Amino acid sequence: MTNPVVVVATLVAKPGQEELVEKTLTAAVPAVHAEPGCLRYALHRKAGATGEFVVIEKWASQEAFGAHLKGAAMREIGAALAQALAGPPQAEFLDAIPTGDPDAGAV
Template sequence: MTDPVVLVATMVAKPGQEELVEKTFAAALPKVHAEPGCLRYALHRRTGTTGEFVMIEKWASREALDAHMKGAVMREMGAALAQALAGAPDLVFLDAIPVGDADAGAV
């Protein structure tokens, strides 16, 4: 059995593009949630900012994440946000340390 993959992606909108970025993600979320292997795809905003978005993702496997990254929804979002983001997303992959309650102690 493969371990789930947890990814935190941070994206910064260019000034004036915050609403476009949020609306683009909001429209894409239901499609991503329906993708095979999507266990969590949750959009957040960094507290105190209007343009720093954080996506917390959990995928059943690296293969599921890879399929998502190459899929139609990501291509659509990439095209829509190409000029709206200040730079490439900052991607942080996390390895769970299984301690405590299995549900409460992991993403």
């Protein structure tokens, strides 16, 4: 069995671009949810930080995650936000440490 890929991605909007970033990310969510292997793609805003967005992602496999990165939704996000972000998105990859209840103890 393939281990799922868990990613926490952070995107920071340039001042004045917060609304564009939020609208672009929100609009992409349904398309990403429909991608093969998408187990979770949840958009958040960092508490107290208007322009900092965090996406918690879980993909069925490395292949599914790789296809997502090359997919239409990511191309559209990249094009729309090319000048709106303060820097490139930052991604943290997580390895689960299974413990306790399988549903409550893992993303």
